[in-house]
Amino acid sequence: MFETSSKLEKLKLFAIVMWPILVTQVGLYMMNFIDTTMSGQAGAEDLAGVAIGSSLWVPILTGITGILLALTPILAQKIGAQKTEDISFYLMQGMTLALFISALVFIAGLLFLEPILAFMSLEENVAYIAKHYLIGLAVGMIPLFVYNVLRGFIDSLGQTKTNMFITLLALPVNALFNYLLIFGAFGFPELGGIGAGYATAITYWFIFIVTILVIHRVPPFSIYRVFREKIRISFGAWKEILLLGTPIGLTIFFETSIFSAVTLLMSQFSTEIIAAHQAAINFASLLYMVPISFAFTLTIAVGYEVGAKRMVDAKQYTNIGILLSIATGLIACVIIYVTRGPVATLYTNDPSVAYLIQQFLLYAIFFQLSDAINTPIQGVLRGYKDVNVPFIMALVSFWIIGLPLGYVLATYTQLGPYGYWVGLIAGLAVCATFLYVRLGIIQRRVAKIVYE
Incomplete structure (x- = not known):
C-alpha cells in the first residue's frame, strides 16, 4: 500500500491489491470445490459424506482463520505507522499461536467427532466417509493454520500477487491427488470421497512449504528476517491477537456455521437431498469468494489509512469497495440463474439429485x-x-433469527428443506442491515476523535 491523492488512484490501487486476493480466494476454495465435484462423480454417498465432513470442518477452519486474520489489520496499521521493527515479532507470535490452536482442534476432534456423527443418525457408509474424510484433512491442519498467518503478513505488505501465484501452483497438485486417491488411478488406493481429504491435506503441506521458502528468500519479505526471530512465546502478544481476532473468528464462525448447522439438520431428509443441498452451497460459496475478497482488501486499505490517520481516504476506500461488491453481487445472481442446469451436472450424474440442486440454487x-x-x-x-x-x-x-426461522419453516410448512434456505436469506439480510448502521456510527466516531 501507498498514499494516494485521488479517487481514481485509489480505485486503481484497490484493483491492484484485490485481484490477486480474489484469485487466491477462488484458488483456495477450488480445493473444496474439486473435492466436492469429484466426490460426487464417485457416487451420491461419497458426495453426502464429503458434504457432512465439510459442514463440520468449514466453520472450524473459517473461525480459526478469522482469529488469525487479526494479524492483517495489526500489521497493516504497523506498516502505515512505519513501525516495521514490530513485524517479525508479531508474525512469530501468530505462528506459535496457530500451533497451539491446532493442538486444541486436534484434541477436540478426538473427543467429539464420533459423538456428533452418531447423533446425526446418518446412513452407515455416509458417516464412515465423513469421518475418514475429516481424518485425512487433519493431516494438513497445522500447515494450513500457520500458512494463514504467513498469508496475512504477505497481504499486509500489499504483495497480494505472491499468495495468488502460490495458490495457482497448488491447484494442479490438489486436482492430481484427488484424481489419484478418489478413483484409484495409476495404482493408488481407490478411497472415494475419503481420498479427497488426504489430497487436500497434501496440498496444504505444499502451500505451506512454498510460502516458507518465499518469505525466507524473496524480497521484500526476506528483509524482515522472520525466521531468524528467536522463538519465544509472548502471552501479551497472544492476548492482543486474541482480543482482536476472537470476535472476528466468532463473527465468521457464526456466519459459516449456520450453513453447516442447516446441513446437519438436513440429516432428517434423504441422502439425495443432503447431497443436493451441499452441492448448491458449494457452488454459491465459490461465488462468495468475490465479496470476501473485497472484505480482505478493505481490511488492508482501511487499516493502512487509519494507521496513517487519513480518515477521509479510509472512507473513500470503503465506498469504492462496497459499491463494487454490490455490482458484482448482481452479476453473481445472474450467473447462478443462467448456469444452474450445467452446474448441477458438474456434481452428479443422478437426474433426481441434479433437479434438487437446481431448486436449491434458485434460493x-x-x-x-x-x-x-x-x-x-x-x-x-x-x-x-x-x-x-x-x-x-x-x-x-x-x-437467534435465521436458524430458528428456517427450522420452523422446514418443519411446519410445505417448504420442507427449502425452509432452511429462507431462514438463511433472512439472517443474511438482517446482518447486512445491522452492519450498515454500525459502519456509519464507527466512521463518525473515529472522524470526531481524529479531528478534535
Whole structure:
C-alpha cells in the first residue's frame, strides 16, 4: 500500500491489491470445490459424506482463520505507522499461536467427532466417509493454520500477487491427488470421497512449504528476517491477537456455521437431498469468494489509512469497495440463474439429485446481494479494529433469527428443506442491515476523535 491523492488512484490501487486476493480466494476454495465435484462423480454417498465432513470442518477452519486474520489489520496499521521493527515479532507470535490452536482442534476432534456423527443418525457408509474424510484433512491442519498467518503478513505488505501465484501452483497438485486417491488411478488406493481429504491435506503441506521458502528468500519479505526471530512465546502478544481476532473468528464462525448447522439438520431428509443441498452451497460459496475478497482488501486499505490517520481516504476506500461488491453481487445472481442446469451436472450424474440442486440454487440467488453488502462492511470494520459489536450482530442475525426461522419453516410448512434456505436469506439480510448502521456510527466516531 501507498498514499494516494485521488479517487481514481485509489480505485486503481484497490484493483491492484484485490485481484490477486480474489484469485487466491477462488484458488483456495477450488480445493473444496474439486473435492466436492469429484466426490460426487464417485457416487451420491461419497458426495453426502464429503458434504457432512465439510459442514463440520468449514466453520472450524473459517473461525480459526478469522482469529488469525487479526494479524492483517495489526500489521497493516504497523506498516502505515512505519513501525516495521514490530513485524517479525508479531508474525512469530501468530505462528506459535496457530500451533497451539491446532493442538486444541486436534484434541477436540478426538473427543467429539464420533459423538456428533452418531447423533446425526446418518446412513452407515455416509458417516464412515465423513469421518475418514475429516481424518485425512487433519493431516494438513497445522500447515494450513500457520500458512494463514504467513498469508496475512504477505497481504499486509500489499504483495497480494505472491499468495495468488502460490495458490495457482497448488491447484494442479490438489486436482492430481484427488484424481489419484478418489478413483484409484495409476495404482493408488481407490478411497472415494475419503481420498479427497488426504489430497487436500497434501496440498496444504505444499502451500505451506512454498510460502516458507518465499518469505525466507524473496524480497521484500526476506528483509524482515522472520525466521531468524528467536522463538519465544509472548502471552501479551497472544492476548492482543486474541482480543482482536476472537470476535472476528466468532463473527465468521457464526456466519459459516449456520450453513453447516442447516446441513446437519438436513440429516432428517434423504441422502439425495443432503447431497443436493451441499452441492448448491458449494457452488454459491465459490461465488462468495468475490465479496470476501473485497472484505480482505478493505481490511488492508482501511487499516493502512487509519494507521496513517487519513480518515477521509479510509472512507473513500470503503465506498469504492462496497459499491463494487454490490455490482458484482448482481452479476453473481445472474450467473447462478443462467448456469444452474450445467452446474448441477458438474456434481452428479443422478437426474433426481441434479433437479434438487437446481431448486436449491434458485434460493441461493436471494442471499447473494446480502453477502455483497455485509461481507465487505465486515472487512471495513476490521480495518478500524471494530470487531466486538459485529460479532454480536452476527450471533443475533444468524442464530437467534435465521436458524430458528428456517427450522420452523422446514418443519411446519410445505417448504420442507427449502425452509432452511429462507431462514438463511433472512439472517443474511438482517446482518447486512445491522452492519450498515454500525459502519456509519464507527466512521463518525473515529472522524470526531481524529479531528478534535
